[in-house]
Amino acid sequence: MKLSEFELEVINLMWELKESTAPALHQEICKTKNVTYSTVKTIIDRLEKKSAIKRIKNYGRTIVYAPAIEQSSLQKPLIKTFISKVCAGNPRLLLNHLLEDEKLSDDDLAYLQSVLDKRK
Amino acid sequence: MKLSEFELEVINLMWELKESTAPALHQEICKTKNVTYSTVKTIIDRLEKKSAIKRIKNYGRTIVYAPAIEQSSLQKPLIKTFISKVCAGNPRLLLNHLLEDEKLSDDDLAYLQSVLDKRK
DNA sequence: ATTTAATAATGACAAGTGTAGAGATGAGTT
DNA sequence: AACTCATCTCTACACTTGTCATTATTAAAT
Numbered sequence: 045m046k047l048s049e050f051e052l053e054v055i056n057l058m059w060e061l062k063e064s065t066a067p068a069l070h071q072e073i074c075k076t077k078n079v080t081y082s083t084v085k086t087i088i089d090r091l092e093k094k095s096a097i098k099r100i101k102n103y104g105r106t107i108v109y110a111p112a113i114e115q116s117s118l119q120k121p122l123i124k125t126f127i128s129k130v131c132a133g134n135p136r137l138l139l140n141h142l143l144e145d146e147k148l149s150d151d152d153l154a155y156l157q158s159v160l161d162k163r164k
Numbered sequence: 165m166k167l168s169e170f171e172l173e174v175i176n177l178m179w180e181l182k183e184s185t186a187p188a189l190h191q192e193i194c195k196t197k198n199v200t201y202s203t204v205k206t207i208i209d210r211l212e213k214k215s216a217i218k219r220i221k222n223y224g225r226t227i228v229y230a231p232a233i234e235q236s237s238l239q240k241p242l243i244k245t246f247i248s249k250v251c252a253g254n255p256r257l258l259l260n261h262l263l264e265d266e267k268l269s270d271d272d273l274a275y276l277q278s279v280l281d282k283r284k
Numbered sequence: 285a286t287t288t289a290a291t292a293a294t295g296a297c298a299a300g301t302g303t304a305g306a307g308a309t310g311a312g313t314t
Numbered sequence: 315a316a317c318t319c320a321t322c323t324c325t326a327c328a329c330t331t332g333t334c335a336t337t338a339t340t341a342a343a344t
Contacts, residue, residue: 080335082336
């Protein structure tokens with residue numbers, strides 16, 4: 045399955061919220077981008093056509109959607125592709141960004157350390 | 165600047181090779197994908213129009229191209245976007261892939277260790 | 285029961301992308 | 315000088331993507 049950037053943005057919200065509606069997602073997205081309800085709904089429709097999300101119930105006429113695929117099932121191939129395409133043979137920058145800008149949990153750090161120990 | 169996936173693939177080769185020609189790049193890409201010379205040349209033309217690569221000389225009629233932008237100038241924003249879009253708040257999988265599948269140099273590992281030490 | 289305001293469905297369009305064929309052109313070969 | 319083959323240039327086309335307007339529909343308010 046291949047999702048566009050915008051589709052990815054929407055399904056990410058969906059994973060975060062567990063379930064949501066078109067009006068709610070529109071509001072959420074409007075915090076960062078100025079797009080109409082129509083635009084967001086189109087993306088939702090496309091996600092549905094791709095079977096990435098599904099309708100689970102209704103509030104009045106409002107459709108409630110939920111993810112139909114797992115986050116990791118999308119992440120894995122994307123990560124592989126990204127690293128090979130963007131960081132081809134030179135992962136240092138990525139590493140750097142991860143360590144400096146992302147908030148790694150203590151758990152993540154401990155994991156990192158354990159891997160490093162093994163490598164020695 | 166925004167490059168498509170295919171454009172990215174080609175300019176990555178270019179960074180690796182320092183300079184190259186359409187026929188050479190075509191051959192290289194054919195190792196993994198079955199595309200015609202025309203297709204590859206179109207991508208090269210688009211990269212040129214976007215000023216991502218430039219002509220530096222000729223061998224006979226064959227044009228030699230070289231990157232016109234730095235690898236890191238593209239990587240940085242892409243990495244930021246990617247992590248926020250794909251790994252939204254959950255960088256563990258990415259970390260994992262980096263550590264397990266990518267060949268990190270000793271230098272990279274030492275760097276990692278030094279960052280970890282500082283965090284303690 | 286009517287009206288209204290919100291939500292959904294449909295259709296559309298320009299730009300970008302992957303893909304390639306056809307024709308021009310010229311460097312090297314005979 | 316003529317020819318040929320590799321390479322370049324130009325054009326094209328279907329598909330995806332971001333974007334939205336319009337129209338249909340119906341729950342809720344009057």
